[in-house]
Structure formats: C-alpha cells, structure tokens
Amino acid sequence: MKERNYSSKRKHGGKPKYPPKTKAQKRPAVSRAKGFHFSIKDRILVVLKRRGGEPISVNRLAGAAQISSKEKAEFWELLNQMIQRGELTKTKNGLCLSKAGALPKRKKAALKPVKAQVITITEKFGFAKPESEDPEAEDIFLPGRMMMGAMPGDVVLIQPEQGRGSRMEGTVVEILEENNEPFTGVITKTEGLWQIIPDKNIRFPLHIEANLLGGAKEGDKVLAQICARGSGHFSHKVKVCQIFGSANYAENCCQAVLASYHARTFFDEPTLAEARKVVEKGIPLKELEDRLDLTGLDIFTIDSADSKDLDDAVSLEKTDSHWELGVHIADVSHYIKPNSPLDKEAYQRATSIYYADQVLPMLPKEISNGICSLNPDEVRLTFSALVTLNFNGEITGFRFVKSYIRSRVKGVYKEINTILDGSASPEILEKYHQLIPQIHLMRELAAVLMKNRFQRGSMDIDSMEPKFIIENGRVVEIQSRERGESERIIEEFMLTANQAAATLAMDQLLPFVYRVHSNPPAGKVEALHEMLLKIGMEASAITDGLTAKDMANVLAAARGTDLEQMVNNQLLRTMAKAVYSEQNIGHFGLVLKNYAHFTSPIRRYPDLIIHRILSSYVGGAPASNIVKRFGSYVGDAAKHCSDMELNAVNIERDCEDCYKAEYMSRHLGEEFQGVITTAASFGFYVQLPNSVEGLVHVRTLPQGDYTLEDGMELVENLSNTRYCIGQKVIVCAVNADVSAGQVDFELKSVIK
Numbered sequence: 001m002k003e004r005n006y007s008s009k010r011k012h013g014g015k016p017k018y019p020p021k022t023k024a025q026k027r028p029a030v031s032r033a034k035g036f037h038f039s040i041k042d043r044i045l046v047v048l049k050r051r052g053g054e055p056i057s058v059n060r061l062a063g064a065a066q067i068s069s070k071e072k073a074e075f076w077e078l079l080n081q082m083i084q085r086g087e088l089t090k091t092k093n094g095l096c097l098s099k100a101g102a103l104p105k106r107k108k109a110a111l112k113p114v115k116a117q118v119i120t121i122t123e124k125f126g127f128a129k130p131e132s133e134d135p136e137a138e139d140i141f142l143p144g145r146m147m148m149g150a151m152p153g154d155v156v157l158i159q160p161e162q163g164r165g166s167r168m169e170g171t172v173v174e175i176l177e178e179n180n181e182p183f184t185g186v187i188t189k190t191e192g193l194w195q196i197i198p199d200k201n202i203r204f205p206l207h208i209e210a211n212l213l214g215g216a217k218e219g220d221k222v223l224a225q226i227c228a229r230g231s232g233h234f235s236h237k238v239k240v241c242q243i244f245g246s247a248n249y250a251e252n253c254c255q256a257v258l259a260s261y262h263a264r265t266f267f268d269e270p271t272l273a274e275a276r277k278v279v280e281k282g283i284p285l286k287e288l289e290d291r292l293d294l295t296g297l298d299i300f301t302i303d304s305a306d307s308k309d310l311d312d313a314v315s316l317e318k319t320d321s322h323w324e325l326g327v328h329i330a331d332v333s334h335y336i337k338p339n340s341p342l343d344k345e346a347y348q349r350a351t352s353i354y355y356a357d358q359v360l361p362m363l364p365k366e367i368s369n370g371i372c373s374l375n376p377d378e379v380r381l382t383f384s385a386l387v388t389l390n391f392n393g394e395i396t397g398f399r400f401v402k403s404y405i406r407s408r409v410k411g412v413y414k415e416i417n418t419i420l421d422g423s424a425s426p427e428i429l430e431k432y433h434q435l436i437p438q439i440h441l442m443r444e445l446a447a448v449l450m451k452n453r454f455q456r457g458s459m460d461i462d463s464m465e466p467k468f469i470i471e472n473g474r475v476v477e478i479q480s481r482e483r484g485e486s487e488r489i490i491e492e493f494m495l496t497a498n499q500a501a502a503t504l505a506m507d508q509l510l511p512f513v514y515r516v517h518s519n520p521p522a523g524k525v526e527a528l529h530e531m532l533l534k535i536g537m538e539a540s541a542i543t544d545g546l547t548a549k550d551m552a553n554v555l556a557a558a559r560g561t562d563l564e565q566m567v568n569n570q571l572l573r574t575m576a577k578a579v580y581s582e583q584n585i586g587h588f589g590l591v592l593k594n595y596a597h598f599t600s601p602i603r604r605y606p607d608l609i610i611h612r613i614l615s616s617y618v619g620g621a622p623a624s625n626i627v628k629r630f631g632s633y634v635g636d637a638a639k640h641c642s643d644m645e646l647n648a649v650n651i652e653r654d655c656e657d658c659y660k661a662e663y664m665s666r667h668l669g670e671e672f673q674g675v676i677t678t679a680a681s682f683g684f685y686v687q688l689p690n691s692v693e694g695l696v697h698v699r700t701l702p703q704g705d706y707t708l709e710d711g712m713e714l715v716e717n718l719s720n721t722r723y724c725i726g727q728k729v730i731v732c733a734v735n736a737d738v739s740a741g742q743v744d745f746e747l748k749s750v751i752k
Contacts, residue, residue, distance in 0.1 A: 039143075040067065040075055044082075048097040055094040074124060111160045113173060116140060118154045121147070121233065122203040128158060128170070138168060146171040149232045152201035153179025182225040184256040186247045186739050187240070189218045196224050196238060199260065199740070206238050214240035221247040221256045221739060247739035250662040251473045254355065254655040261651050264349055267364050270341040275364040278335050278342075279371050283381060283404075287334075292403040294384065298438055299328055301374050302411035302490050309352075309361070309368040310375060311602040313382070313407050314493050316441050322396065323389040323445050327497035328405050330372040331381040332363070332601035333611040342367070347637075350644030352603035355655035356468045356475070361603070368602045376407045383611055385497040385598065393448035398500040400614050408435060416486040446489040449496065456591045457549025462568055466691040468659050475659045478690040494599045495590065501610060502594035506584060508623060510613055511630040513606045513638045514596050517578040517587040520546070524574040527711070531570055534712050535563055535726065548591050551575075565675055565687075566726035580606050580638040580645075606641045609634065657741025660692045664743045665736035671748055676727045681708045684723050686731050686745055694743030696723075696731060701747060723750070 043065035048056070056064070058079065067075045079095070082088040089098040116128035119139060126142040128150075140158055142150075150156050155177035158170035185198040188205065194213060195205035208224070216222050221244040228237035242259065245252035258265055267275075299315040315326035336342050346362050353360040361368050374380050382405050388397040409431060418424040419432060419439055432439065454460065469477035498515070505512035520528075522544050532539035537557060541550040551571055558567035575589060580597075587595040598614075601607040609630075616626050674686040683697040698706050701723075704716040713724035723729075731745035 040065070040071055040078055041082075043067075044075075044078070045097070048088075048095070051096065053096050055091045055096040057094040061095060077124075111162075113157050113159050114140075114170075115176065116156055116158050116170075118142075118147075118150045118152050118156060120152055120201045120203065121150075123233075126150070128156060128172075130158070140168050140170045142170055142172060144233070147233070148172045148175060149230060149236065150175055151179060151226065151233070151236070153181060155179075178229065180226050182223045182241050182259070184221065184223055184260045187213070187216045187218055187220045187222055196222065196240075198224075199256070204233075206236065207234065208238045208240070212237070212239035214243065216240045216243050219246055219248065221245060221252050223256065223259050248662075248665070249473070250356070250475060250655070250658040250738055253658040253739050253741070254358070257651055257654045257658070258360070261647055263353060263360060263647075263651060264345070265360060267345060268341075271345045272364055272366075274341045275366040279366045282371070283379060287381065288379075288404055290402070291381070292384070292401045294326070294328065294382070294403045295379065295406040297326065297405070298408055298435055299326065299405045300376070300408045300411050300435055302413060302416060302486055305412045305414065308365075308373065309602045310373045310407075310410065311368075312490075312494065312599050313374045313405060314442070314490070316438055316445060318441055318445075322391070325387045325389060325445065325493060325496060327385045327387070327493055327599065328374070328382040328403065329384070329497075329599055329607075329611075330374055330602055331383045331402065331611070332367070332372050332608055333383070333615055334381050335367060335371060336363070336608065338612070346605055346608065347640070350605040350641045351648050353648045353651055355652045356659050357470045358655075362605065363602060372602055374405065374407050376410045379404055379406050383615070385500055387496055387500050389445070389496075391448075393445070393452045395496065395500060395503075398504070400501070400504065400618055402615070402618065411435075411486075413484055413486045417484040420485050442489050442493075443485065446492045449492040450488065453492070453495075453590070454552070457547055457552050458591050459548060459552045459555060459571065459589060461555065461571055463572065464687075464691045466656060466660070468656075475663045478660065478663055478692065480690060498596055498598050499592055499594060501598035501614065502584070502592075502596035504614070504617075505596065505610075506594050508617065509627075510617060510623065511582065511627055511634045512584070512596060512613060513580050513582060513609050513634050513641070514584040514594075515578060515587065515606075516581045516583070516585045516595070517589050518576045518585060519588050520574045520576055528570055528574045530710060531712060531725075532567075534710055535566070537563070537567070548588055562728065563726050566677065569677055577646075579642040581642075582634040582638050604641075605644075606638070609637055654741060658738055661736040661738045661741050661743055664692060664694070664733050665738060668733050668736065671730055671732050672745075673728065673730055673751070674745075676723060676725050676729060679708060679712055679714050679723065679725055681706075681714075684714055684725075686729055692743060694731070694733065694745040696729075696745045696747050700734075723747075727751075 047064045116130040124144045127139040157174040160170040185196040223242035227239045301310045311330040313328045317324040384403040465481040467479045467481040529542040674688045677687045678685040687693045728751040730748040735744035
C-alpha cells in the first residue's frame with residue numbers, strides 16, 4: 001500500500017463552498033457530556049456523518065471536531081491511517097466518509113477481560129501479548145490513555161473490544177504484576193532536563209531527576225530502573241543503576257547488551273573454588289586403568305590460531321576395506337558432576353557466548369582452557385566416537401568408549417590449508433611432518449562425505465560470518481570469515497560423530513537431547529516461491545512439502561550469478577530454526593533422520609547431557625535405569641538449552657551490530673559498493689562485502705511517490721524507478737549510531 005502524507009496546508013484560490021457562520025450561528029459540532037469524552041476518531045466520524053458525504057477541508061474538520069493543539073499530531077496520524085484503510089475518501093475539496101466508514105454504535109463490551117503482558121509502548125500507544133495457548137494469537141493494541149502507565153513486561157488485565165478491521169483493541173483495567181527490571185539506554189539532556197532514551201520496548205525518552213543520575217554524564221550508556229511508579233508513563237521515577245561509559249564505543253555498549261539479556265558475566269566463588277579443586281586433583285593414574293589407551297595414535301586438534309578451549313581431536317586410518325575415523329572429545333562429564341556448583345552454573349549458561357574478540361565461557365577457564373582442553377603433548381581424558389565407514393562414506397559401525405589421548409600438535413586451520421593447497425612454508429611442513437599423510441587421507445574421506453551430503457540434498461548456505469580486528473578495544477577492520485578446506489574437513493567429521501551418537505540413542509531407545517530442524521513454515525515457503533518467480537528463477541518445486549534438495553537446487557542455480565547472495569539470504573530466512581528436543585523429528589537442513597550434538601561439551605550444555613547419558617550406557621547401566629534417571633529431565637533441559645542458545649544468538653548479533661556501527665562511524669562520507677538485501681515501505685537495506693548492513697531511508701531518495709511491491713522492490717510510481725533486492729549499488733555512509741547498532745546510507749548510484 002502506498003504511503004501518503006495528507007498535507008495540512010490549505011489550497012488557495014476559489015471561493016469557499018461554505019461561507020463562515022456568524023458568531024451567533026457558531027456551535028460545537030460535537031457536544032461533550034460532563035464526565036464523558038469522545039475519542040478523536042469518534043469526533044471525526046460524527047462530523048463527517050452529519051455532512052452526509054459532503055467533503056470538508058482538514059482545517060474545518062479539525063475545528064468542527066474540536067481538536068485541541070495537544071491532539072493535532074494524533075489527529076493527523078489518525079487521518080492518514082483512516083485514508084489508508086479506506087474509511088475516508090480524499091477528494092479535491094477535502095475529506096468525506098467512504099462507504100467503509102461508519103459511526104460505531106457505542107455498546108458495552110461483550111468480551112471477557114484477558115490477562116496479557118505489555119510488550120512495547122510509545123508516547124501514544126502500546127501493544128500487549130495475551131496469555132494464550134495459541135502461539136499465533138494477535139497482540140492487543142492499547143491506546144496510550146488507556147494504559148494506566150503500564151510498562152513493558154507488566155502483566156495486566158485488559159478489557160478487550162473489537163477495533164476496526166480485525167485488530168483487537170483494549171483498555172488496561174488493572175496492573176497485576178509490575179515489571180521493574182532494569183533496562184539499558186543513553187542519557188541525554190534537552191532544554192536543561194535530563195532524560196534516558198531506552199534501547200528497547202520503550203519508544204520515547206523518560207525524564208530522570210538530576211539527583212538520580214548516579215554520576216552519569218550526557219551520552220553515557222547506562223543501566224536504569226523505575227524506582228517509583230506514577231499514574232502515567234511520564235510520571236514514573238527513574239534512577240541510574242550502572243554506568244557503562246560513552247555510548248560512542250561498542251565495548252561499552254556490549255556491556256549494556258549483556259546486562260539487558262541478563263548474561264552471566266562472572267563465576268561466583270563456590271564455582272571457581274570447585275574448578276580449582278578439579279585442576280589440583282588432576283588425572284589419577286587409577287582413572288587411566290579403566291580407559292582405552294589411544295596415546296599411540298596420531299591424534300591432533302584442528303582449530304583457529306587463537307582458540308584456547310580445544311575440545312575435539314581427530315584421527316583417521318584407511319585399511320584395505322574401510323575407514324576408521326576417530327573423533328575424540330574432551331570428557332567434561334568426568335569432571336563436572338551433576339548438581340555441583342560447576343554443573344549448576346553451566347546449566348544456567350547452557351552455552352558459551354562469542355562476540356567480536358570476547359567470550360563468555362560456559363565453564364571457568366581452569367576447566368575450558370585447562371584440564372579439559374586437548375592441549376598438545378598432554379595426557380587428556382576423552383570420550384571417543386570410533387566410526388567405521390566403507391569407501392562410499394556410509395557408516396557401517398561405531399562404538400563409543402572412554403579413552404585417553406595425547407594430541408600430537410595444535411593444528412591451525414590456516415596452516416593446514418596451506419598444506420592442502422601446496423603453499424606451506426618449510427616451518428609449517430616441519431611442524432606437521434608426522435601428520436601430513438593423514439591430513440591428505442582426511443581430505444579424501446571428507447570429500448566423499450561432502451559429496452554424499454550434497455547428493456542427499458543438504459544445503460551449503462553461506463551465513464557471511466564477520467571477523468572483527470580489534471586493537472585497544474576499538475574495531476579497526478571487519479573481514480568476512482572464510483571457511484577453508486580444513487574447516488570443511490572438521491565439519492564433516494563432527495557431523496559424522498554427531499550422527500552416530502543420535503543413531504545409538506535411537507537404536508537403544510535411550511532418553512536423549514536431539515538436535516532437530518523442522519520443515520520450513522508454509523508462509524515462508526510461499527514467500528520464497530513468490531520471490532523466485534519475481535526474479536525469473538524456476539520455482540515449481542518450492543511449494544508446501546518441499547525437500548531440502550529442492551532448496552539446494554535453487555541455490556545451485558543462483559551460484560555464480562548476481563542473484564546468489566539474495567537467494568542465499570532468502571533461503572536462510574525461509575528455514576525454521578534448529579532447536580534441541582527430546583523428540584527426534586530429524587534434521588531438515590542436513591537431511592538426516594538422526595542427529596545430536598556430541599562434540600562440544602566445553603561450550604554447549606546439551607553435549608554434556610549426552611555425554612552423561614552415553615557414559616551410563618557404555619558403563620553398563622541397564623536402559624531402564626537410564627530412562628529412570630534422565631527420562632523426565634531431557635525435555636525440560638532441551639527447552640532451557642534452546643532458550644539460552646537463542647539468548648546467546650541475540651547477544652552476539654546485537655554486539656556485532658554495535659561494533660559494525662563503531663567501525664562505520666570512522667568512515668562517514670566514504671562510498672562503498674553493496675547489494676540491496678531487504679526492501680520496505682520506508683526504504684531498503686544495503687549489505688557491504690564485510691557484512692555491514694545499513695538503511696537507505698526513503699526520505700533520502702529523490703522526491704516521489706514510493707510503493708513497496710511484493711516485498712521485493714521499492715518503486716517510484718511516476719518515474720517507475722525501481723530499487724530491487726539483489727541490485728548492486730554505490731552508497732555513502734552518512735550516520736552510525738553505535739548505541740543502537742544502526743548504520744544509515746545514502747544512495748549514490750545503481751550499478752547497471
């Protein structure tokens with residue numbers, strides 16, 4: 001639908017259709033009984049209905065409907081909305097009531113009050129999510145004057161009523177639970193008054209008294225809290241709880257992000273004390289007696305150069321008839337006992353969080369970087385997946401054993417990639433001399449596994465992961481993180497071990513935490529279908545019930561063309577999110593019936609759960625005992641781990657956005673080449689090769705009448721100029737808000 005602004009300027013020329021009334025004739029068009037107040041919309045409708053379809057100018061309408069100066073902004077906004085919904089008709093002589101508009105009859109609400117949680121508020125309205133078993137239940141619109149000062153997170157009782165169209169509106173009749181959790185924002189000073197601009201959910205500044213600033217200065221990123229409730233949004237008292245520093249620096253803003261998501265940023269003393277105790281105890285010789293000794297094998301880790309938590313190592317042998325793949329994982333479950341301080345803290349975190357050059361580990365560094373890290377030339381306890389594959393890359397057998405290893409070397413992706421491409425230096429060849437034959441065997445097996453994965457329909461989607469180069473806490477460069485051949489080799493081996501673990505659980509009917517990925521939602525599939533048709537690609541297979549192979553074929557058809565990045569991004573948006581579950585529904589994206597996460601117990605709690613279950617199994621515990629111990633636990637644990645994983649993803653994304661904005665703040669005025677990735681009624685987003693994405697707002701484009709068509713392109717109707725997803729453009733960086741993690745571009749030219 002076109003965005004139109006109904007101008008408040010009067011057109012001059014011509015005689016007015018209705019001469020002004022004399023003073024004696026003037027009377028209010030809308031009467032107000034004492035103690036009763038018509039809404040602005042009701043007053044507009046009363047005036048227009050009395051005119052019987054005769055147009056009226058906007059200024060005369062405002063006077064007749066007794067619109068006060070304080071109501072003018074809401075009046076203009078409401079007129080725009082009513083025109084767009086077809087309730088009002090715009091003519092050359094003004095506005096009149098369309099057939100769709102009618103004065104609603106006032107009647108008592110017949111709907112029952114509902115319990116809901118306030119989601120977001122602006123100066124004039126808010127939205128609340130009703131408590132409902134239906135996940136698709138629509139949010140309730142709350143006019144500002146009907147909110148009783150309710151804030152985001154408050155649980156309220158709402159008296160609902162049917163609004164115009166399908167929208168449900170409501171009035172807050174009681175605040176059942178106040179949410180006074182701290183929130184983050186930026187301190188500003190306007191006309192001598194201090195304010196905090198909240199980062200999320202509260203879309204307007206809140207007044208803060210000078211004596212409640214806690215030492216914060218203008219421009220500081222802070223954590224604040226409502227310390228006293230008033231009768232409305234603007235009468236609440238707010239105080240600063242924590243100061244992070246200037247909002248112009250991503251480092252400070254990331255600390256605020258962590259606080260807003262309640263990330264656990266330190267380990268308490270009982271947890272650290274237990275970690276130190278585990279390290280002091282070390283590895284008793286008696287523990288090695290009951291484990292498989294694999295120290296004689298050429299086992300080594302392969303990771304990035306700066307990795308310190310090395311939780312997986314690999315080995316490979318080729319016989320006359322098959323492959324013997326060994327995936328050896330740090331035996332974290334040996335050290336982290338259930339319900340211990342270490343375990344409780346690890347469960348709360350559920351995952352390590354990585355952003356820029358920082359990490360919030362799931363376990364203290366004494367564990368993750370020390371006793372459990374598979375450092376070279378040190379004996380380490382491991383849980384090994386020993387997988388047999390035929391020369392077609394098919395799993396023909398596997399066993400899981402408690403073992404101990406001694407890694408030969410700390411392998412580095414970049415170094416091994418040079419061995420594989422023939423560009424290795426003499427120093428690198430010397431470092432890996434004992435392992436070079438095995439490295440080439442690994443390449444051979446991984447190629448077979450990768451070929452099988454693609455043949456069954458698995459997709460190779462590029463997520464454009466950024467790599468931040470940080471110096472003295474400031475980002476100086478953003479690179480696109482590349483996946484080389486050695487990275488892909490390790491991915492294939494980890495996938496194989498994870499598949500074997502899930503298959504064992506299914507075969508033995510063990511309670512388990514699976515990694516599952518459901519089919520794409522029907523609505524998103526339909527959107528993908530429409531997009532492909534729009535850009536001229538084959539889309540007949542993209543329907544409800546499609547397979548991963550159907551999507552892989554689309555990506556293959558776009559590879560190497562100007563459409564590749566756009567199609568890649570749209571496929572990512574189409575797919576559901578993978579989660580943890582005690583119910584095995586398979587993995588759509590990997591095209592696997594059985595899949596789980598076994599390979600990273602240092603940084604993922606689901607892997608630790610799986611290690612405990614499999615440890616019980618390989619230790620000889622009857623399946624009935626394992627079911628009794630873990631059966632009722634895995635469901636709740638899977639849900640918690642999925643929630644915390646999403647929390648971590650949001651933290652990482654928000655922090656990365658802050659660093660991207662900080663980087664661009666030093667490149668304002670410079671021009672960049674990028675690709676349009678998203679189109680909207682208010683403009684379009686452009687992504688640069690380094691993954692930075694910014695908005696080209698419609699107000700910065702040449703003046704015109706712009707319409708969003710099919711969610712794919714922004715069209716200027718008079719000139720038919722089109723800005724379409726996938727177009728290459730030149731943009732100039734004009735603004736970077738580090739605190740909000742937002743970048744603004746201006747369009748310079750479209751690349752033909």
